Amino acid sequence: MTADHAPVVPGYRDLQMVARGSSAVVYRAVQERLDRTVAIKVLLVDGDMTTAESVAKELETTVLLSDHPHIVSLIDTGATSDGRPCIVMEYCGGGSYxxxxxxxxxxxxxxxxxxxxxxxxxxxxxxxxxxxxxxxxxxxxxxxxxxxxxxxxxxxxxxxxxxxxxxxxxxxxxxxxxxxxxxxxxxxxxxxxxxxxxxxxxxxxxxxxxxxxxxxxxxxxxxxxxxxxxxxxxxxxxxxxxxxxxxxxxxxxxxxxxxxxxxxxxxxxxxxxxxxxxxxSAPFTPPRPIEPVRLVRPPGRRPELYPVLTALVVTLVMVLGGVGIVLAVAASADRDEAAEPSAAVSESGSESAAPTPLEDIEISLVDVSHSSFTVYTSAPAGAFQCVLTVDETDIEVRGDCNEITAEGLRASTAYVFTLDIEGSDQAPLMDFVSTTWVLGQIEMDCPETVESCGDISVYSGPDVTDTIGATGPGDSFYLYCYAEGDEVFSPRSAEHDLDLHPGKDDSNLLIALDYLGETGYVPFIWTLVDPDRPNDTGPLAAC
Structure with a gap:
């Protein structure tokens, strides 16, 4: 990405994108006042999955740790000209290990x-x-x-x-x-x-x-x-x-x-x-993780310009007298439509079914949310097709090797995935990924005078047949996904004329969660995922 497409950050110039993620884009830039090279991390706030609260948490974490000599140090915080928060950090020119x-x-x-x-x-x-x-x-x-x-x-x-x-x-x-x-x-x-x-x-x-x-x-x-x-x-x-x-x-x-x-x-x-x-020597307690983020395409990637850029590259190769294989990238303006593999055009004009990488394709980035992850590779956009499979699931996705996404995953869960490059002798790529944690709490507004309140069954499956234990108000769990059960639960008690969970509607949904190392299911009416939207399953996907 060139500086023309980069955001404007007052006091900094010559922004060049060096990395991108689902929650931020990182640029190399020059701090004008001191004329030094820095890294600027621009946080992507969409008001839904990435909120001002989660951004504030990341800023707080960065400030908290930035004085350690072996954690990338914080230089400044601010905002782009269009209001996106950003963190200015030291630029490590030596690269990654x-x-x-x-x-x-x-x-x-x-x-x-x-x-x-x-x-x-x-x-x-x-x-x-x-x-x-x-x-x-x-x-x-x-x-x-x-x-x-x-x-x-x-x-x-x-x-x-x-x-x-x-x-x-x-x-x-x-x-x-x-x-x-x-x-x-x-x-x-x-x-x-x-x-x-x-x-x-x-x-x-x-x-x-x-x-x-x-x-x-x-x-x-x-x-x-x-x-x-x-x-x-x-x-x-x-x-x-x-x-x-x-x-x-x-x-x-x-x-x-x-x-x-x-x-x-x-x-x-x-x-x-x-x-x-x-x-x-304070003991460590696992913190509530920062809220996940929606994958946002960084500014400057304009698919409609790909054919023009391809033509310019081909023309340049011809002018320089280059001999070899030129990859003709025919990217669609609509990135959501599946693209056919680009043809490899030789000096004689013959075509083959799929291009062969001049060097091995590598995974450069994996962006993760609660229920999905996107794999970015070093393959040119539109040049190669890949098949992404996720271990222990039925997920198999075919798409552009440059950027391919698996969806419908359980939160708080680790997966092994494999990326096969079609039409290539390269061995499949394998890596691990953990979807973002989702913490939920059991909640019930139960008067102390009602003895039967507070004992909530944890079921062995969404069919609600056997129980593996019980829980009560205030207990927190790592949540996986939601499922439909055979029974409709109500938070209202006709016997005691009580609404045990104000704001909750009757529901047949159950929430799958980690119960002492086992997967258990709890009625959604007793589970609070999003405090602001009690009837919303939040970022969880269907089981």
Whole structure:
């Protein structure tokens, strides 16, 4: 995207888009007053899924953590000329460690250990503040001025996520250890080194408690490999007790390092304001997550200009005397209609059924909401067709590899998905995603004089036959989806002439939720999803 299509932010110039997500677009820009390069995150507020309240929460979180030396720091807050809130942050010109790994291959042991200590400190600071990162991976660790800097709090990938259990601080620790293993080996733990990992095999290894294979290099100390294997344990209770403890174990002189003194590596000392000080040992309580957001196409993407741009590219290649394959992209003005694969036009003018990528297509971004996710790849828009399948569901979507969406998913749930590139010899792409958490509360306006109030059955299924337990007013649960049952429930008690849930209508809907690790169903009339709209199931999709 060029500056012509970028928003106007007073005091900043030369905005160039560098990343996009469902809740924000990030631009590289120049701060005019100090003539320095910064990153501007423009938040997308639509008044429905992304509210002023959720934006305020993100700003609060950013301010709360921005003073940590290994979390991307906050410079300023403001708004674009059209009123969208934005956050100005430091620009990490070194790029992500995911990009560094792709360019250089496996990193030196010393550099990976330094990253581990730095990111563990950043995570501990977040955990002490009651915040989970939920998406620690090489792509979300940037090389900043003072070393590794953590960015983009988001989606967990630990075994408990695949088992659809609530994530904790131990999930962040698992993801950090997996990232370090990835940077040392060049591929993720339990993945196939040559690529093309089968999703079912990978999932079975992660949730089945498989031990990571030996790292494929000889310069990794035995104590470090052992520590990473412990942090990658399937049971969170078997991992180090905290990111603080993990960081301390990575330092020279620790009990883990002392077991292999001749191969101990150097890492810098802790910062003066290290989060590992004794006064930062507050217990962690998982917070209510920030509300999800609707996917908003960033400004400047004008599908009606694609044929014109394609013609310009073809003309330029002819002028320069280029020889090879030119991809003719015939994108429709209506992005919602399925596009046929573009033809590959050779120098002789012959066409084939589908183009062959000049280099492997990669997943560049996954945007997640409560009930859907959109996968963005490095494929040119309109050039390739992909089939997106979601594990343990009937979802199979065919569409443009550049941007493809799966909908109708359960909230608060982890999924494995696979992306097949049609007409290509490239191995299918596989990744994990967790839909955004939805917290709901059991609510009943029940007088203390009525003894029969407050005991609400939790059913085993939407057919309302068996019960697996009971709940009561004030209990909170992670919600999955809603289903229609055979029975209509009413919040009004004729026996006591009471309205036990003012504002609720009679309903046959049930809400699927996580009940002590099982999926249970509770009548919707007793479940409050959206406090402002008691009869609305909110962001939940049908089961």
């Amino acid at each position: 995911g990009a560094i790994l792709k360019e250089r291959g496996p990193l030196p042991v010393e550099e990976v250990v330094e990253l581990g200590v730095a990111v563990a400190g950043a995570l501990q600071a977040a955990h002490d503040a009651g915040i989970l990162h939920r998406d620690v991976k090489p792509q979300n660790v940037l090389r900043g001025r003072y070393g590794p800097a953590l960015a983009d709090f988001g989606i967990a990938r630990a075994p408990e996520a695949l088992l659809r259990a609530p994530q904790t601080a131990a999930s962040d620790l698992y993801s950090l250890a997996a990232s370090m293993w990835h940077l040392l080996a060049g591929f993720a733990p339990f993945a196939e080194p040559e690529g093309g990992t089968d999703p079912e095999v990978h999932r079975a290894k992660v949730v089945g408690g498989a031990v990571p294979p030996p790292l494929p290099r000889e310069d990794v100390p035995a104590w470090l490999e052992s520590l990473l294997a412990r942090a990658l344990a399937r049971d969170p209770a078997d991992r180090p007790e905290s990111c603080r403890a993990f960081a301390e174990a990575l330092r020279p002189g620790s009990s883990a390092a002392a077991e292999d003194p001749e191969r101990t590596v150097f890492v810098p000392a802790a910062e003066p304001n290290s989060p590992f000080a004794p006064d930062r």
